[in-house]
Amino acid sequence: MLSKPLLAVALAAAALCLSSQSLSAQQPAAPQPLQAMPYSPSLDVTSLDRSVDPCVDFYKFSCGGWMKNNPIPSDQASWDVYSKLANENQQFLWGILVEDARATNRTPVQQKVGDYFAACMNTSAIDALGDKPVRSELARIDALxxxxxxxxxxxxxxxxxxxxxxxxxxxxxxxxxxxxxxxxxxxxxxxxxxxxxxxxxxxxxxxxxxxxxxxxxxxxxxxxxxxxxxxxxxxxxxxxxxxxxxxxxxxxxxxxxxxxxxxxxxxxxxxxxxxxxxxxxxxxxxxxxxxxxxxxxxxxxxxxxxxxxxxxxxxxxxxxxxxxxxxxxxxxAHPFEQTNFDFYSKTLRGIPVMPPRWKTCTRAVDRNLGEALGQEFVRRTFSADMKARTQLMTEQIETAMQHEIENLPWMSPATKQEALRKLHAIRNKIGYPEHWRDYSTLEVKPDDYAGNAVRAYRFEDARQWHKLGKPVDLNEWGMTPPTVNAYFNPQMNDINFPAGVLQPPLYDSKLDDAPNYGNTGGTIGHELTHAFDDEGRQFDAKGNLRDWWTPEDAKGFEDRINCIRDQYAGYVIVDDTHINSKLTSGEDVADLGGELLAYIAWKKQTEGVKLTDVEGFTPDQRFFVGMAQWACENERPENLRVHAATDPHSPGFARINGVVSNMPEFQKAFGCKASQPMVHAPSCRVW
Incomplete structure (x- = not known):
């Protein structure tokens, strides 16, 4: 990643991380640190809309109730299962930060995250400064x-x-x-x-x-x-x-x-x-x-x-x-952040009001001291057992991928050998880094929010430039542990699952394997498939940009991915704007390939086990409903327009319906007929 931001930090992050008003003594106290994260099941029957035929619109069948019961909060551009879990993680972190800000006997990590949070929350001091933190630099520019x-x-x-x-x-x-x-x-x-x-x-x-x-x-x-x-x-x-x-x-x-x-x-x-x-x-x-x-x-x-x-x-x-x-x-001061919010969040994304100040400050700490705050999060939320279970699921899905590659009818032995070499070289990072980042040289003051932000930028910028001439740190992460997301890095050739994304309702140790493999298993398969999507396939086992495909195999891949592009280009996002499937095809391929791999791994995991119906659903149906319910969402039209232009991910309805309509396993599970919308003809499949 380039260390200098290609868009200003304020544009990329702070537009979503601003307070709703100038809060000071009236700011309500934070809750006591949570003893456990709130619980939501990974398959929730109250999120269904049973009036919808699953073979007509599986997304609406799986998520219609959730969409009705979860309107978009006034400080959000959209609201989905991931956003809701991220909000719960933030509330949990809020309690930790309040504790660390107030404590007297603190570790160095607690001092830094606590003081950064305290400085951010002190809006009276921030407002009193006006534009003073940048006034001298503005004057220097004027003097040129x-x-x-x-x-x-x-x-x-x-x-x-x-x-x-x-x-x-x-x-x-x-x-x-x-x-x-x-x-x-x-x-x-x-x-x-x-x-x-x-x-x-x-x-x-x-x-x-x-x-x-x-x-x-x-x-x-x-x-x-x-x-x-x-x-x-x-x-x-x-x-x-x-x-x-x-x-x-x-x-x-x-x-x-x-x-x-x-x-x-x-x-x-x-x-x-x-x-x-x-x-x-x-x-x-x-x-x-x-x-x-x-x-x-x-x-x-x-x-x-x-x-x-x-x-x-x-x-x-x-x-x-x-x-x-x-x-x-x-x-x-507040007039500056309000003006910034009014354009980047209200105008561009349709968000009516700023989030409460505690969210702004929690996000700021996570953004600039993420691995320090991450230590506090992991210690309370991510057990060794949870890490082991996720590791096992990952290995099972990689085994499924190996089997699929070995048996692909359209790929030559030479390309298969290279693909398997790459697969076996992938490194799995689960939960948190092996070694925590050292922030000891970053000065954090409890009464200097703008100064802390500038020093944090300079600290990270120097850290990145210091890498020149050094060996690549294969243990480094690009996301913080509380993050509700996951990613594949083609040059590191690794897949990364922060602890934040391995919480209910995304991974639910209280439920049976079916929804967990459909949900978290599909996410693992998704990231693994990125190693072989239209972009990832161009990098080899060492993460080098190298063409390891025969011309015939490359054409076979493009023919199959074009089937998916043609399908998704027909979906409308908002107004008359269709999905730009050339932009989203990498994610679309990963969605489909990931779910196929998760299904294969789940079948292997439960082989020889007598599975029973639960809550009126067969095990196969539970797999697919669990898969669909990670994507339940509501989104403002303004935000949809931004995503249509910039986001390589398709909207939630397409990520679910586009996948299941290409899976005979789904159609068999729900008894779908060839003429129904959830049966795509021709069926698309890459991996």
């Missing part, structure tokens, strides 16, 4: 009189602040030699979620750009900038960002690792963007001596160069001011 001065400031800003200033930089594994950490430069610099927001000409896109300009003006006006100047600055900022957007790759192109791998020398990069003193740039990032690096989007860097070399200095200063300010807004 020449282009060389501005370019030098750009280099320094990249080192010191989290704002998205024109482009991103950092370290990453070399795609060709994954054992090596290299420097990388990539696209960035946009304030809207995606390049298409700047380039599309439909009425909604035009309206959003108008609202974005209004946001820029309002934010700049909070620093006492005159109205006439805010108009000129906002117009200039949109002009600059539009030029950068035109040079950016599409979301679909970004899924092709070959299109984002362009190794070159620093001298070659200097020919693309000569305005920047690149040796000085890397020296300023504490990475002196960089000779070669990956420039993920050369055409984008040409667009950066055009702006830096020809754009009016006043416009460039305005751009830097805005990106510093919008990144800092969530950590400043």
């Amino acid at each position: 009189k020449t282009r060389p001065e501005l370019l030098a400031a750009l280099t320094r800003l990249h080192h010191e602040y989290a704002g998205s200033f024109f482009f991103g930089s950092g370290t990453d594994q070399d795609a060709i030699n994954s054992s090596v950490i290299i420097a990388a430069v990539g696209a960035g610099g946009l304030g809207l979620p995606d390049r298409d927001y700047y380039l599309k000409t439909d009425d909604k896109s035009v309206k959003i750009r108008e609202q974005y300009v209004a946001y820029i003006r309002q934010l700049l006006s909070l620093t006492s900038e005159p109205a006439e100047k805010t108009k000129a600055d906002a117009d200039a900022i949109l002009r600059i960002e539009t030029a950068l957007a035109k040079g950016s790759l599409t979301r679909v192109d970004l899924r092709d690792p070959h299109k984002t791998y362009h190794m070159m020398t620093v001298a070659e990069l200097a020919k693309l963007a000569p305005s920047i003193d690149w040796p000085l740039y890397f020296k300023t990032q504490d990475a002196a001596g960089v000779e070669k690096l990956n420039v993920s989007q050369p055409e984008f860097m040409k667009a950066v160069e055009a702006e830096l070399s020809t754009e009016d200095l006043a416009a460039l200063r305005a751009y830097l001011r805005f990106h510093l300010l919008t990144a800092a807004a969530p950590y400043l």
Whole structure:
């Protein structure tokens, strides 16, 4: 992952992590730390809608009751089973943080997470500062009189602040030699979620750009900038960002690792963007001596160069001011965070109100001290038995994948051998890291929230740059332990399941195997299948970008994945917007392949065991209902539009109906007829 954010932290995270009001002494006290997480079963019959025929709309049958009983909270853009569990995890963490903030005899870990939380909760102190935490830096930007001065400031800003200033930089594994950490430069610099927001000409896109300009003006006006100047600055900022957007790759192109791998020398990069003193740039990032690096989007860097070399200095200063300010807004006084929320959350995602302050602060600690807070979470929630059970399920699903690869009729022996080599090399990470991250050099103060945020950024930025020339740490995680999510990393060739996602109702030790394999087993299979989706299949057992497929096998894969693309392209997300199946196909393939693997593993696990009906469902039916109920969701139309443009995941209804309609095992379990909607013809299958 690039250590420099390619979108400002405020845009990517804080838009969902802001308080609803300036809270101080009136803030209600947090609950006592929870003794146990709340319990919800992984198969809940109250979530069903039995008026719906499962062969017509299995998602609605499985989730209709849940959707009716779980309206979207006012501080959320959407609400689903994962969101609900994440909220419960946050409440649990809230109790831990209150305890750690108040305690007198604390460990170093408890001191850091407790003081970070306390500083965030002290909104009276935050409000009293106004924009003071960024005032001196804004003044330095205003004082830039020449282009060389501005370019030098750009280099320094990249080192010191989290704002998205024109482009991103950092370290990453070399795609060709994954054992090596290299420097990388990539696209960035946009304030809207995606390049298409700047380039599309439909009425909604035009309206959003108008609202974005209004946001820029309002934010700049909070620093006492005159109205006439805010108009000129906002117009200039949109002009600059539009030029950068035109040079950016599409979301679909970004899924092709070959299109984002362009190794070159620093001298070659200097020919693309000569305005920047690149040796000085890397020296300023504490990475002196960089000779070669990956420039993920050369055409984008040409667009950066055009702006830096020809754009009016006043416009460039305005751009830097805005990106510093919008990144800092969530950590400043209430008017700044409210303005930031009103655009990024209310306008773009339809969220009516900010979340309560305790959520903002819990998320902030998890984001910046995730493995410190994770130690506190794991100690209370994740037993050795739970880890062992998940490990066993993972191994069973990998065995199922081996059997499937060995018996694929469309794959040649040579490609099968490479696929099996990759499968056997995958590392399973379950629950939490083997070694916790050391935060001892990060200074956290109980009365300096904005300062803590800046120091946390600089700590992480330095940690990433320090990896240059070091062996790849195969034990490192990209998610914190309380996170309700999972992922596959193609260059590490590992699958990762944080403790947060292995809680009820996603994994439920109180229930039978059927819903657990349908739910958590499907998730494990999903992440495993990512190793062999349209993107993951391009990396080998060592995580290197290498074509290990015969041309015939590659064509066979594409033919099968195109069946899924054609199917999902017919689903409507919102309004008249269809799924962009070229963007979502990796996740769609993983959903289908993962559930097939989970079903095979469940059948093997229960082989020879006499299974009985429970709550009116056969074991096979319970497997599929358990599978479907992880995806129950409600979503605001504004958020659906954002996801349609940016999210590689299909909406919940498609992730369920699209899968079961391609599984004869489901159709047999529910007695579906060939003419019914949950029977897709032709049936699609890759793995």
